[in-house]
Amino acid sequence: MQRRTIHIDESPIRLEKWRQYLPNWLKRFLPSGGGNAEDHHGKGIFGFVVFLLSESIVFLSFILTYVALRLTHTDWLPPGVKGPDLSTFVMINTVILLSSSFVIQPAENALRRNQLNKFRFLWLTTIAMGTYFLVGQGIEWSQLDFGLTTGLVGSTFYVLTGFHGLHVLTGVILQVTMLVRSFIPGNYNKGHFGASVTTLFWHFVDIVWVFLFSLLYLWQA
Amino acid sequence: MTHDSSINTDGELNNSSNESEQNWRRYFSFSTDHKVIGVQYMAMTFMFFLIGGLLAMIIRAELLTPEANVVDRPLYNGLFTMHGTIMIFLWIIPFNAGLANYLVPLMIGARDMAFPLLNAIAFWILPPAGLLLLSSFLLPNGTAQSGWWSYPPISLQVPPGYINGEFIWIVSLILIGISSIMGAINFLTTIFWMRAPGMTFFRMPVFVWSVMSAQLLQLINLPALTGALILLLFDLSLGTQFFKPLENGDPVIYQHLFWFYSHPAVYIMALPAFGIFAEVLPAFARNPLFGYRSVALATLGIALVSIFVWVHHMFTSATPNWMRMTFMVTSMLVAVPTGVKAFAWTATIWRSKLHLETPMLFAMGGATMFIFGGITGVMLAATPFDIHVNNTYFVVGHFHYVVFNTITMAIFAAIYFWFPKITGRMYSEGWGKLHFWLTFIPANITFFSMHPLGLQGMLRRISSYDPQYQGWNIIASLGAFLLGASTLPFIANIVGSWLYGPRAVNNPWHATGLEWITSSPPPRDNFEEIPIVKRPPYDYGDPKYSVLENSNNRD
Ligand code: HEM
Ligand SMILES: [Cu+2]
Numbered sequence: 220m221q222r223r224t225i226h227i228d229e230s231p232i233r234l235e236k237w238r239q240y241l242p243n244w245l246k247r248f249l250p251s252g253g254g255n256a257e258d259h260h261g262k263g264i265f266g267f268v269v270f271l272l273s274e275s276i277v278f279l280s281f282i283l284t285y286v287a288l289r290l291t292h293t294d295w296l297p298p299g300v301k302g303p304d305l306s307t308f309v310m311i312n313t314v315i316l317l318s319s320s321f322v323i324q325p326a327e328n329a330l331r332r333n334q335l336n337k338f339r340f341l342w343l344t345t346i347a348m349g350t351y352f353l354v355g356q357g358i359e360w361s362q363l364d365f366g367l368t369t370g371l372v373g374s375t376f377y378v379l380t381g382f383h384g385l386h387v388l389t390g391v392i393l394q395v396t397m398l399v400r401s402f403i404p405g406n407y408n409k410g411h412f413g414a415s416v417t418t419l420f421w422h423f424v425d426i427v428w429v430f431l432f433s434l435l436y437l438w439q440a
Numbered sequence: 441m442t443h444d445s446s447i448n449t450d451g452e453l454n455n456s457s458n459e460s461e462q463n464w465r466r467y468f469s470f471s472t473d474h475k476v477i478g479v480q481y482m483a484m485t486f487m488f489f490l491i492g493g494l495l496a497m498i499i500r501a502e503l504l505t506p507e508a509n510v511v512d513r514p515l516y517n518g519l520f521t522m523h524g525t526i527m528i529f530l531w532i533i534p535f536n537a538g539l540a541n542y543l544v545p546l547m548i549g550a551r552d553m554a555f556p557l558l559n560a561i562a563f564w565i566l567p568p569a570g571l572l573l574l575s576s577f578l579l580p581n582g583t584a585q586s587g588w589w590s591y592p593p594i595s596l597q598v599p600p601g602y603i604n605g606e607f608i609w610i611v612s613l614i615l616i617g618i619s620s621i622m623g624a625i626n627f628l629t630t631i632f633w634m635r636a637p638g639m640t641f642f643r644m645p646v647f648v649w650s651v652m653s654a655q656l657l658q659l660i661n662l663p664a665l666t667g668a669l670i671l672l673l674f675d676l677s678l679g680t681q682f683f684k685p686l687e688n689g690d691p692v693i694y695q696h697l698f699w700f701y702s703h704p705a706v707y708i709m710a711l712p713a714f715g716i717f718a719e720v721l722p723a724f725a726r727n728p729l730f731g732y733r734s735v736a737l738a739t740l741g742i743a744l745v746s747i748f749v750w751v752h753h754m755f756t757s758a759t760p761n762w763m764r765m766t767f768m769v770t771s772m773l774v775a776v777p778t779g780v781k782a783f784a785w786t787a788t789i790w791r792s793k794l795h796l797e798t799p800m801l802f803a804m805g806g807a808t809m810f811i812f813g814g815i816t817g818v819m820l821a822a823t824p825f826d827i828h829v830n831n832t833y834f835v836v837g838h839f840h841y842v843v844f845n846t847i848t849m850a851i852f853a854a855i856y857f858w859f860p861k862i863t864g865r866m867y868s869e870g871w872g873k874l875h876f877w878l879t880f881i882p883a884n885i886t887f888f889s890m891h892p893l894g895l896q897g898m899l900r901r902i903s904s905y906d907p908q909y910q911g912w913n914i915i916a917s918l919g920a921f922l923l924g925a926s927t928l929p930f931i932a933n934i935v936g937s938w939l940y941g942p943r944a945v946n947n948p949w950h951a952t953g954l955e956w957i958t959s960s961p962p963p964r965d966n967f968e969e970i971p972i973v974k975r976p977p978y979d980y981g982d983p984k985y986s987v988l989e990n991s992n993n994r995d
Contacts, residue, residue: 262554266629273621273663280667284682284693292688367680371688374680378671 260412267416271423274386278427281382285375285434297370303363305436312355313432316387319348320425323394327418331410335401338414342398345421349391356384379431386424393417470564472556473964474541477563479862481538482855485531488570489848490927492526495519497924500886500917508904516903517585518577518605524588525609528705529616530570532847536712537623539854540651542862544627546955547645549636549973551965554629562622569615576608584609587901589698592683592691596676610673617666624658627651636954638973642733645953645977649736650715653743657704661747668697692757699750707746710842711739713850714781717807720853721788722978723951724800729978730787731780738777738784745774755826764823771821775814782811797949798872799857805880806849813841816891831901834894840887849879852930859937860944864960867941871933878926885919952979 289295296302303309326341360380365373397414401407466476467483499519502510511519541559545552553559576583583605586595590609598604631652635644644652672694674680681687683694722729729735751759751767785807794800816838820826829835852875859867889912898909905913947956958967 262629262633265633266555266625269625269628269659270621273624273659276660276663277667277670280664280697281671284667284671284697287693288682288688288690291690294688367678371681374674374682374689378674378680 260410260415263412264415264419267419271419274423275427278382278430281375281379282430282434285379288371288375289438292371295370296372297365300365300369300372302365302372302439303376303435304439308355309359309436312352312359313428315348315355316352316428317425319345319352320422322348323418323421327414330407330414333409335407339398339401342394342401342414346391346394346398349387349394349421353384353387353391356380356387376435379435383424383427383431386420386427390417390421390424393420470560472552472560474545474553474556474559475862475962475966477559478538478540478542480563481534481541481566484567484570485535485538488526488530489535491574492523492531493924493927495523495526496920499523500920502903503905503913504917506905506907506910511903513903514582514585517587517901518583520901521584521587521590521609522573522577525573525584525613526570527843528588528709529613530566530573532709532843532851533620533705534566534616535851536651536654536709537620539851539858540627540647540655540712541623543858543955544630544648544651545634546958546962546966547648547953548631548634548639549954549967549971550630550634551967551970553626554634555626558622559626562619562626565615565619565622569612569619572608572615573612576605579603579605579608581605589702590672591698592672592675592689592694593685595672596684598676607673607676610669610676614666614669614673617662617669620658620662621666624655624662627655628659636970636973639954642736643973643976644736645715646718646729646732646735646739647712647715649739650711650718653739654708654711657708657743657746661701661704664697665701668694668701692754695754695757696750699753700747703750703753704743704746706839706842707742709847711743713806713847714739716850716854716857717785717803719951719953720799720803720857721785721807722980723857723949724795724797724803725789725792726795726980727788727792728980730784730790732976732978734780735784738780741777742774742781745770745777749774749821752821752823752826755823756830768821768823772818775818778814782807782814797856798867798869798876799853799949801873801876801880802849802853802856805876806846806853809841809845809849809884813838813846816841829894831899832894833890833898833900836900837887837890837894840890845883845887849883852876852879855934857949858955859934860948861955861960861962863938863941864944865937865941866944866948867933867937871929871936875926875930875933878929879923882919882922882926886916886923887919889913889916889919952977 322341323345326338326345329335329337329341360377363376365376367373367377393413394417397411397417400413401411466473467479469476471477471480498511499516502508502516502519508516541553544550581598581604584590584595585605590606595606598606631644631648671680671682675683675689681689683689683691685691718729718735749767749771751763752771755764755767789804816834820829820835820838856867856872859865893909893912893916896909898905898913944960946958946960949956954971954973955962957971
């Protein structure tokens with residue numbers, strides 16, 4: 220088969236050259252100068268990371284709004300209202316959520332090594348931890364002595380934790396879907412794309428929580 | 441002799457058995473072909489352009505006389521709000537997305553976008569979102585009234601909790617934003633991962649660089665607007681207090697988030713237009729694009745600098761002086777990479793033999809008008825001057841030189857330039873030229889008049905004004921009506937030529953991009969063979985390209 224070739228010239232700067240100096244993981248992420256169209260996994264991961272980048276900006280816009288409002292208000296809490304406080308309950312919730320990142324990653328690695336049962340077990344553990352966090356947040360919400368419309372503290376607290384909670388919920392739903400799919404014969408092969416993406420998403424949700432936790436609970440007036 | 445055997449696709453007539461051409465129905469179906477989606481975007485956004493233009497005509501009719509006698513004040517507010525919103529979010533931005541959808545895979549030698557299904561979904565979010573926005577004209581209280589930027593607290597002064605124009609406005613804008621973010625993910629992945637073998641970054645056409653830079657801005661800045669709109673929606677309908685000054689909230693935060701997106705949005709709109717100039721000018725000047733690399737990097741540079749200038753829209757929003765100074769300087773910095781571009785366009789056509797076909801007329805017209813709009817832009821970036829003319833017609837004149845006289849003109853250049861590729865037919869040159877002159881002259885009449893009006897102190901967003909302003913307003917309105925009429929020869933030309941125009945060859949302009957080596961229109965998978973790229977773009981220096989022979993036997 221004759222391939223169409225157009226003119227002859229070398230363009231000196233090529234991405235491949237830069238790639239020689241990049242660490243391994245970046246090399247896996249960044250494509251070379253073309254011919255990668257068939258690498259569906261890599262392409263998909265790239266797209267997903269780009270998506271997470273846009274998500275983090277939405278979070279950032281909420282967080283910066285919160286910070287700006289906090290810094291310009293001395294009367295943050297309406298009279299008689301107690302802000303969100305750092306109870307052991309919240310601590311445990313946080314620890315559970317953050318440590319789930321260290322469960323889901325081995326799960327994904329197991330899948331890459333084709334250890335399906337180990338994957339299912341660790342994956343299920345992650346689901347349990349995520350669910351625990353969601354239920355815990357619900358309980359915490361119901362016990363707070365301010366509501367969504369109680370001043371800026373209510374507006375910011377519920378919107379920030381609620382938006383994050385929505386992401387946790389999405390993560391759990393993704394995880395359940397992937398777990399169910401792992402029982403469909405032939406659906407799961409080594410390093411399933413859906414599982415990789417869910418893992419990335421879960422890490423993202425955890426990292427966001429580190430920021431929210433520090434701002435909402437640790438930063439007290 | 442790879443060199444010779446490669447390019448003789450130039451003169452070859454389009455293979456009329458190309459099944460994709462007959463089947464026009466696919467343009468009305470849910471397709472994942474990037475070319476179909478591209479055309480769908482462009483056709484749909486043009487409908488919105490007509491609607492937005494119609495609204496502008498009503499505004500201009502109102503402004504013919506000093507009294508408010510054509511529409512009542514709330515409706516007038518609704519008209520300029522919807523006009524601005526539609527023109528930005530349903531005309532220029534999605535049109536560029538459509539054009540890029542059509543061209544980027546072809547230009548980088550790919551068979552489709554990276555995620556075809558996501559691509560289709562992103563498109564199909566838009567028609568419902570647009571209709572939703574328009575539907576607010578039917579509400580008892582009418583559409584949103586606080587202008588396309590929807591500043592609180594004005595935008596919050598509507599009955600809370602009800603479905604009102606403002607609520608609908610926010611929801612449709614969030615939907616449009618989601619669609620754009622999907623698009624950005626798709627474009628960036630496509631450009632990074634789907635390039636044909638040998639298509640390195642510095643062999644990409646400047647149009648692709650422009651799309652890449654603009655989509656990077658969509659990705660980084662648009663989510664901030666989405667965040668702001670979500671908070672505004674909560675303030676409006678759930679009783680939160682983020683932006684309510686009377687309840688401790690801070691409306692200026694909204695302004696920051698809004699302009700963090702909406703200033704770069706200017707470049708999301710303008711960069712693809714600059715990309716179009718970079719494709720059309722070399723092709724009709726038969727010259728390589730001057731300083732290709734600097735232009736490519738300047739594209740990215742403009743995008744990056746534009747992220748750090750948003751406060752120049754807030755010089756009068758109780759902004760502290762140190763911030764005003766800082767952002768005045770960063771704003772003026774944009775002029776540097778922009779100057780590189782303008783210089784490159786000039787140098788490209790300098791002392792070359794110009795072929796003044798319709799795309800070239802529109803490209804040269806648009807590029808020239810950009811110089812004017814750019815100059816008034818730098819003037820506005822100077823804080824003291826901006827404070828003087830803030831919210832006057834000077835500002836309106838400035839941004840219409842950019843959004844209409846530059847970007848919309850570039851869009852017309854693109855439509856004519858790639859029309860043969862997209863439809864497999866040639867348009868009529870005579871009607872095209874008529875369209876150009878009917879656009880170019882009235883556009884200048886209309887939008888130039890706004891500058892003296894602004895300097896004399898006429899405010900924007902008012903339906904009645906002091907009689908001393910009537911002279912220039914009459915001129916502006918007459919120009920606008922002519923401008924409105926100019927779409928008629930355009931539509932006639934496009935529809936007529938698509939149906940009955942002479943068949944186009946694969947490469948009627950003897951241009952050098954990859955899109956021209958495949959058939960017109962391209963087959964489902966774009967290329968019979970994925971090309972291997974071994975040369976830089978804009979290779980017009982090659983004598984093979986420097987004569988415009990066999991130019992489709994038109995006129
Ligand atoms: C057909 C040609 C056009 C005419 C005659 C026209 C005319 C006008 C007029 C009279 C206003 C009202 C100014 C005011 O009351 O503040 C306006 C506002 C505006 N126009 Fe256009 N325009 C045209 C095309 C466009 C295009 C292509 C865009 C693309 C972005 C655009 C974007 C805007 C925006 C953003 C506003 C501000 C709306 C606001 O104040 O909220 N216009 N235009
Ligand atoms: Cu700006």
